[in-house]
Amino acid sequence: MRAVKKLAAFLLSLLVLSAAVFWFARLAPGDPLVSYYGERAERMSPADRAQAEAALGLDQPIRVQYVRWLKNALRGRLGISYKYKQDVLTVIRGRVGNTLLLGGVSYLLIFTLALPLGAACARMEGRLPDKVLCKLGTLSACIPAFWLSLLLILIFSVTLRWLPSSGAWSPGAAGGGAADRLRHLALPMTVVVAGHLWYYAYMVRNMLCDELGADYVLLERAAGLSRTRTLLRHCLRNVLPTYLSLMAVETPHILGGAYVVETVFSYPGLGTLSYESALYHDYDLLMALCLLSGAAVMACSMLAQAASQRIDPRMRTGRGEVTGRG
Amino acid sequence: METLLQIEHLSVCFDAPAGTVEAVRDVTLDLAAGEILALVGESGCGKSALCRAVAGLLPANGRMEAAKLTVAGADLRGLRERDMRRLRGKVVSMVLQDPMTSLEPTLPVGAQIAEAARVHAPRLGRDGARRRALERMALVGLDRPEERYGLYPYELSGGQRQRAALAVALAGEPKLLLADEPTTALDVTVQAQILDLLRDVRRRLDAGVVLVTHDLGAAARAADRVAVMYAGRIVETGTAEEVFYDPRHPYTRALLACLPTPEKKGRRLYAIPGMPPTLMPPPRGDAFACRNEYALAIDYELQPPMFPVGGAHLAATWLLDPRAPRVTFSPPEEEPAGPARPPAGGPALLEVRHLSHAFPLPGGGSLRALEDVSFQIREGEIFGLVGESGSGKSTLAQCVMNILRPRTGSVVYKGVDVWDRSLSRAQRRMLRTDRQMVFQDSAASLDPRMTAADIVAEPMAVNRVRPPRGTLRAEAAFQLKHVGMDPSYLDKYPAQLSGGQRQRVAIARALAMEPSLLVADEPVAALDASIRAQIVNLFRHLQAEHGFTFLFIAHDLSLVRYLCDRVGVLYRGRLVELAPTEELYGCPMHPYTQALLDAAPLPDPRRERQRSPRRFDGADAGRDGPFTEAAPGHFVLGGKEADL
Numbered sequence: 022m023r024a025v026k027k028l029a030a031f032l033l034s035l036l037v038l039s040a041a042v043f044w045f046a047r048l049a050p051g052d053p054l055v056s057y058y059g060e061r062a063e064r065m066s067p068a069d070r071a072q073a074e075a076a077l078g079l080d081q082p083i084r085v086q087y088v089r090w091l092k093n094a095l096r097g098r099l100g101i102s103y104k105y106k107q108d109v110l111t112v113i114r115g116r117v118g119n120t121l122l123l124g125g126v127s128y129l130l131i132f133t134l135a136l137p138l139g140a141a142c143a144r145m146e147g148r149l150p151d152k153v154l155c156k157l158g159t160l161s162a163c164i165p166a167f168w169l170s171l172l173l174i175l176i177f178s179v180t181l182r183w184l185p186s187s188g189a190w191s192p193g194a195a196g197g198g199a200a201d202r203l204r205h206l207a208l209p210m211t212v213v214v215a216g217h218l219w220y221y222a223y224m225v226r227n228m229l230c231d232e233l234g235a236d237y238v239l240l241e242r243a244a245g246l247s248r249t250r251t252l253l254r255h256c257l258r259n260v261l262p263t264y265l266s267l268m269a270v271e272t273p274h275i276l277g278g279a280y281v282v283e284t285v286f287s288y289p290g291l292g293t294l295s296y297e298s299a300l301y302h303d304y305d306l307l308m309a310l311c312l313l314s315g316a317a318v319m320a321c322s323m324l325a326q327a328a329s330q331r332i333d334p335r336m337r338t339g340r341g342e343v344t345g346r347g
Numbered sequence: 348m349e350t351l352l353q354i355e356h357l358s359v360c361f362d363a364p365a366g367t368v369e370a371v372r373d374v375t376l377d378l379a380a381g382e383i384l385a386l387v388g389e390s391g392c393g394k395s396a397l398c399r400a401v402a403g404l405l406p407a408n409g410r411m412e413a414a415k416l417t418v419a420g421a422d423l424r425g426l427r428e429r430d431m432r433r434l435r436g437k438v439v440s441m442v443l444q445d446p447m448t449s450l451e452p453t454l455p456v457g458a459q460i461a462e463a464a465r466v467h468a469p470r471l472g473r474d475g476a477r478r479r480a481l482e483r484m485a486l487v488g489l490d491r492p493e494e495r496y497g498l499y500p501y502e503l504s505g506g507q508r509q510r511a512a513l514a515v516a517l518a519g520e521p522k523l524l525l526a527d528e529p530t531t532a533l534d535v536t537v538q539a540q541i542l543d544l545l546r547d548v549r550r551r552l553d554a555g556v557v558l559v560t561h562d563l564g565a566a567a568r569a570a571d572r573v574a575v576m577y578a579g580r581i582v583e584t585g586t587a588e589e590v591f592y593d594p595r596h597p598y599t600r601a602l603l604a605c606l607p608t609p610e611k612k613g614r615r616l617y618a619i620p621g622m623p624p625t626l627m628p629p630p631r632g633d634a635f636a637c638r639n640e641y642a643l644a645i646d647y648e649l650q651p652p653m654f655p656v657g658g659a660h661l662a663a664t665w666l667l668d669p670r671a672p673r674v675t676f677s678p679p680e681e682e683p684a685g686p687a688r689p690p691a692g693g694p695a696l697l698e699v700r701h702l703s704h705a706f707p708l709p710g711g712g713s714l715r716a717l718e719d720v721s722f723q724i725r726e727g728e729i730f731g732l733v734g735e736s737g738s739g740k741s742t743l744a745q746c747v748m749n750i751l752r753p754r755t756g757s758v759v760y761k762g763v764d765v766w767d768r769s770l771s772r773a774q775r776r777m778l779r780t781d782r783q784m785v786f787q788d789s790a791a792s793l794d795p796r797m798t799a800a801d802i803v804a805e806p807m808a809v810n811r812v813r814p815p816r817g818t819l820r821a822e823a824a825f826q827l828k829h830v831g832m833d834p835s836y837l838d839k840y841p842a843q844l845s846g847g848q849r850q851r852v853a854i855a856r857a858l859a860m861e862p863s864l865l866v867a868d869e870p871v872a873a874l875d876a877s878i879r880a881q882i883v884n885l886f887r888h889l890q891a892e893h894g895f896t897f898l899f900i901a902h903d904l905s906l907v908r909y910l911c912d913r914v915g916v917l918y919r920g921r922l923v924e925l926a927p928t929e930e931l932y933g934c935p936m937h938p939y940t941q942a943l944l945d946a947a948p949l950p951d952p953r954r955e956r957q958r959s960p961r962r963f964d965g966a967d968a969g970r971d972g973p974f975t976e977a978a979p980g981h982f983v984l985g986g987k988e989a990d991l
Contacts, residue, residue, distance in 0.1 A: 147407060236449040243402055243525075244463035244515050245436025248428070254462075255451045 031319055035312060039094075042311045043087050046304055053079060056301035057103035077103075090308070100305030104297065109309040113291070117313075119189045120290035123206060124279045127213035131275065132268055134218055136257075139225025144252055146230050155226075158219030166216045166278060170285040173208050184208055187287040209286045213279050221271075225264060232256040262329035269325030272318055351555040352378040352401070352523055355415035359396045362408045368627045370396040370409075372579040378572075380522065381549055383556040385570030385587070387563060387602075389875035391623060393579040394559045398525040401557075402441050403431040419522045436519035437467050444528035446508035450500040456511040457496030460484065463518035483514040486551065488544055505736075506537035510544065520552060527559045534735035535902065536946040536963065542569040543959075561875065563602065564948025567591055568955040572659070575599050578624055578634035584653075585660030587952040595662035597639045600676060603950055605880035607909030609932070615887070616909070618880035622845055633664065638877075641666060641674045693726035696896045697747065697864060702756035704742055716742040717753065718920045721974070726863075729890060729897040731911030731928070733904060733943070739920040740900045744868045747898070748784050760864070780810050783857035787869035789849035793841040800837040803827060803855045810860070826855040830885060847878035851885065858889060865890075866898045871906070883910060904947040908932050913980075916940045922974070926981035936983040939963050 054062040054073055065073065074080045078089065093100065099109045138154070145151040178186035189205050232238070233248075233256060241251050280292030287293070291310060298306040359371035371393040378384050386394045400411040403423060416423045418439050423431070443449040451459055460480035465471055471479060477496070484492035487510040500508055509529060516524060526545060530538040546569055549556045560566055566573055567587060574584040575596065583596040594600045604617040621638045624630045633639070636646035645651075645665050654667035665671055702720045705713040717739045724730045734740050745751035747758050749765050758765045760782065763774050770778070783806070786792040793802055803826050804819035806812075814822040824834045830851040841849050850870060857865055867886070871879045887910065890897050901907050907914055908928055915925040916939065924937040935941045942963030949955060977983050 236443050236445055237451045239404060240441070240443055240449045240512055240515055241451070241459075241463065242404060242432075243435055243439075243441035245432060245440075245466045245519055246463065247432050250466075255454070258453050259451070 027323060031316075031323070034319055035315060038315045039091070039308065039312055040087060042308060043090065043304075044083060046299075046302070046307055047083050047086070049302075051302045053077070053103065053302035053304060056303050057106075090305075094308075099309045102298070102306040103303045104301055104306070109306045112294070112306060113309060113313065116290050116294050119288065120276075120279065120283070120292060122202070123209055123213070123283065123288065123290060124276050126206065127210050127217075127279060128272070128275050130210070130214050131217050131221060134214075135221035135225055136264070138218070138222040140229060140252065140257060142222070142226040143229035143233065143256075144249060146226075146233075151226075155223070158223060161215050162217075162219040162223075164215070166212050166281055167285050169215060170208070170212050170282060173211060174286075177208060189289050205288075209279075209282045209288055212282050212285075213275065216278055217275055221264075221267075224267065225260065228260045228263060229256050232259055235259075265328050266322065266325045269321040272321045276314065276317075349380055350377050351380040351382075351419055352376075352557070353415055353417045354401070354413065357397070357400065357411065357413035357416060359393065359400045359405065359409060359411050361396075361406075362410070363627070366627045369629050370579055370626060371400065372626075372629060374576075374579075374581055376574055376581060376584065378523070378555045378557065380555050381553045382572065383546065383549055383558055383570050385558045385560060385566035385573045386576060387560060387566050387573055388576035389561055389623060389877060391626075392576040393626075394576050395527055397576075398441065398527050398557065398559055401523075402435060402439055402525055403428075404435075404441070436463060436516075436521060438521060439523045439525065440516040440519065440521035441525040441527060442509070442512050442516045442529050445532045446505050446512055447532070449512045450508055450515070452500055455497045455499055456503065456508075456514075457481070457484070457492075457498075460511070460514045460518050463515045467519040479518065480514070483518055484511070486517065486548065487511070487514045488540075489514065504537075505533055506540060509533060509537075509541055513541075513544070513548070517548065517552070522554055524549070524554050524556045525559070526556060528561070529558070530565055531560070531562065535904070535948070536735065536942055538565065539568065539946045539948065542948075545569055562948065563591075563606065563876075563950035564955070567950045567952040568948050570952075575602070579626055579629060580634065580650075580663065581653075582635065582664070583660075583662040585656070585658070585662075589656070589658070589660040591950055591952050593656070593660070595656050595660070595667060596635075596664050597641055597666070597676075598635045599662075601638075602876055605876055606950060607880075607883065607906050609905075609908055612909055612928075616880045616884050618884055619877035622847065622878070623875075641676070643671060695723040696726045696728075696761060697724040697898070698759040699723070699743075699747065700757045700759065702743065702746055702753050702758065704739075704746060704751065704753045715920050717746070719756070720917075720920070720922045721756075722915055722922060722925055724864075724896055724898060726896055727894050728913065729899060729911045731907035731914040732898065732900045732917060733902060733907050733914060734917030735902060735943075737919070738917040740902075740917055741868055742920075743917070744784070744866050744898070744900055748782060748866055749778065776810070780806070780812070780860045781862055782864040782866065783860055783862040785850070785853050785857050785865065785867040785870045787872050789846060789853050789873070790841065792853055793849055795841050798838050798840055799823070799827065799832075799844070799852050802841075802852055803859055806856060806860045812860070822859065823855075826859045827852070829858070829889070830855045845878075846874055847881060850874065850882055854882075854885065854889070858893065858895075861893065862895055864896045864898065866900070868900045869902065870899075872901065872903070879906075886910070904932075904944060905949075916943065921984060923984040924982065926978075926983075930978070930981050936977055936981070937985070 052062060054065070054070065057077065058065070058073065071080065078086060090100070101107060102109050102112045105112050142151045142154050174186045177184045184207050185205050186208070189202065229252065233252065238251050238256065241255065242248065279290070280295060282288070283290045283292035284296055295307070295310045297303065298310060354377065355375045357371060357374045358369065361368045361370055374397060376384070386397065388394050396405070396409070399405050399409070401416065401418070401423065403426065405411060413424055418434070421434060421438060423434070450456060457477070457480050460483050461476040464479040464483070465476040481492045481496065484495060489495050489507060489510050500511070503511060529545070530541050533541060542565055545556055545558065548554070558566065558569055570587050572585065573587050573590040574581045575590065575598065576582065577598050583590060583594065583599045590599060591603070594603060601617070601619045605619060607616055619638050624634050632648045633642070633646040633651055636642040639646065643665050651663045651665045653661040653663050655661055656667065666674060699720060699722050702717055704717040705715045707713045720743065732740055732743065742751065746753045752766060760778065763770065763778065765778055797805070800820055800823040803823040804814070807814055807819060807822060816822045816825050820837065824837055827834065827836060832848065832851055836844070836848070841852070844852065870886070871882050874882060883906065886897070899907065899911055911928050913926065914928050914931050916923050916937065918939045924931065924935065924940045931940065932944065935944055945958070974982055974984050
């Protein structure tokens with residue numbers, strides 16, 4: 022019953038999202054014909070333009086267009102990309118792996134590193150290592166991603182010539198070996214991780230510091246538990262639900278960061294693709310990308326909720342404390 | 348008995364941004380095994396800091412110095428955290444005030460107790476620790492421990508949680524238990540049980556207990572010896588009988604004198620003038636001197652030593668010096684009485700008819716907060732409403748004050764149904780200005796970014812009432828003066844005021860509109876005893892002067908008895924008994940009222956130790972019985988007269 026409810030909410034959200042993107046994209050200024058016909062679009066006569074628009078179905082009211090798109094989408098036909106003249110799914114399929122690799126690996130790194138980093142800082146709260154890490158972290162979070170990207174390219178690609186500056190693999194070696202992929206991944210991944218890591222580590226640190234002030238910590242320590250044990254076994258447990266839901270909610274944030282980094286490094290992923298499709302009014306492609314991102318975000322938050330419920334029993338029953346003064 | 352805890356010249360300071368706070372100053376005390384010492388004092392007197400210092404759990408900005416600090420022969424001074432940790436739980440352990448927050452919320456209670464047991468005996472293993480935890484749960488009176496082992500803290504009641512917390516603290520069989528206000532957050536009926544449990548536990552484990560409390564009644568019930576603290580120092584110490592029956596320090600006398608008792612009804616309550624001093628830096632001489640009407644000149648200059656009174660009874664006041672003049676403490680009640688109250692008993696001002704309310708629970712189902720509550724309050728009357736937490740007192744106040752719409756029933760004020768949707772604009776305005784409210788937590792009920800002047804004048808501003816004294820500021824100054832605050836407070840923010848002063852501002856705000864009905868929801872529960880008496884006097888004085896009708900909601904039974912004309916008792920959302928005050932306290936009819944009155948602690952050690960309160964398990968609450976008049980004006984639910 023609960024699963025059915027969740028699924029319904031999921032589908033409804035997707036529907037709303039699709040309508041919103043559909044309308045906003047078409048209301049934005051620009052010429053979608055350019056992306057289909059290229060330079061030719063600018064030399065077209067008004068009659069030719071009208072004909073071309075009719076051929077793409079762009080002459081009808083947005084409402085009608087949306088209903089038609091929705092009908093097709095429900096049958097699994099998401100349309101073709103104006104620019105690539107290919108089915109959008111084919112276009113996306115070619116790029117999605119790259120983004121998943123970059124985003125996924127960075128994401129994992131961020132969330133596995135933030136937890137111990139934050140816990141270490143909380144354990145040493147107010148002492149020198151904590152202070153130094155806090156300063157360094159704030160600095161790293163403040164450096165803009167594009168600037169750091171350029172700096173890293175300058176150092177590691179131009180000066181030292183250790184790592185490639187762009188692409189996902191070396192030219193000619195399509196697909197490439199794992200080592201080659203990794204070498205291409207190193208710089209963009211560093212930028213994504215550096216930009217986000219401290220944000221989460223600091224949040225974990227602060228949540229843990231708050232938690233360390235809780236009464237139960239005092240009681241446990243009075244009963245003889247060590248500070249470290251209390252921190253790792255009890256405080257962390259209480260902080261994890263918040264952290265997990267945060268982690269899920271922030272998925273688009275990190276993906277968005279990856280999108281920017283992708284463009285700087287000309288990394289052939291969904292980020293560059295979304296950027297292009299929005300820029301060139303490649304409507305069908307844009308729709309597919311938005312729905313894909315949206316579905317991913319919602320799926321993540323549902324997973325996070327399920328995980329939180331496993332950790333904190335109070336969320337499972339859905340009833341919190343029923344106490345009140347007087 | 349061997350000496351378990353020895354403290355000599357112990358001081359604690361905290362580094363704050365504004366300077367160093369000397370929270371505990373030169374404390375010397377000892378405790379024998381199997382003894383309970385109550386550390387009594389108001390908030391900020393250093394009693395908690397002393398506990399923390401003994402347990403080695405001072406916060407990072409705290410420092411401790413002591414000439415001697417030993418527990419069971421082990422010197423606790425200057426230990427490294429790692430060595431201190433070995434002693435905690437095994438030698439010294441602690442329980443805290445709030446059972447709602449002192450257990451880890453995401454682990455079953457049994458597992459928490461087992462973990463604490465295992466820290467000290469790693470060889471126990473999983474099963475051994477579990478067995479130990481079950482034993483401990485049985486020890487603290489959690490019956491059916493096998494079933495309760497896997498329950499989470501949120502599935503237990505407040506009293507059970509405090510028992511579980513006690514089990515965690517006792518898991519390593521400590522020799523010394525520091526109990527920091529263990530009963531303050533609990534209802535009176537549960538309070539008595541926990542105090543009895545402490546006495547029982549120390550007997551069985553032969554442990555020493557330091558019971559920190561501000562409640563003289565709790566100290567009288569549980570303690571063998573009492574130490575009274577004021578401004579970081581121990582001012583008087585002795586056996587419970589000595590301190591309660593023969594107090595020598597003026598502060599102890601004053602504390603006992605400002606408790607409301609039935610004999611003082613109708614008279615002004617003795618209130619200690621002024622406020623406790625700040626300890627940054629601490630005052631010279633006797634810190635209590637400036638609030639002490641018998642203070643000698645030397646009290647302002649030199650800290651008095653502990654003078655022996657007899658046996659182990661010591662008190663730090665120069666009045667005990669052989670050279671001091673003899674003073675006879677006049678009974679403090681002989682203060683000028685306030686204006687005489689006009690007799691209450693006019694027509695009904697407020698009528699509550701069959702009020703019911705339920706809160707939906709997130710998991711489905713609902714929590715019945717009020718069930719079919721009916722009563723009337725007559726004009727000029729002080730009506731007391733008592734009940735434990737969760738009995739629906741606050742819900743009732745909110746229904747009366749148009750804050751919460753009740754599910755069914757009605758509230759009629761001056762002939763107007765306050766929840767009627769078709770009220771005229773003038774009627775709504777009357778309802779808004781004519782009824783005012785004062786809340787428990789003055790820190791939360793005053794906007795922290797408004798000055799006292801703005802707060803007091805706000806009701807006038809929002810209701811667009813022309814201030815009778817010219818400007819809003821002049822009006823605010825007048826109202827503040829009325830509650831005993833001079834105009835220098837006009838531009839202060841709530842954070843710059845003490846708890847008592849904030850409550851005065853809240854009262855001034857409520858009275859600015861000259862209401863006919865004042866609803867006060869636990870208005871003095873958060874205040875210290877010495878300040879509480881001041882505010883209670885203020886309420887009495889203002890009520891007599893303004894003649895407003897007063898709905899006074901509280902859990903403190905002796906206070907309600909002292910202040911109110913008629914009293915209603917709420918139990919789980921039902922009004923179980925309603926009678927004139929003396930009638931209710933003299934011959935309570937409902938078993939719940941009887942249990943409640945029995946459990947109320949009094950500062951009388953002999954009486955406290957003898958009586959064992961009747962328990963009330965809720966089975967015979969008379970839920971379905973009618974609300975009948977058993978004696979003239981005395982209503983009781985279920986109409987039982989068997990106990991008469």
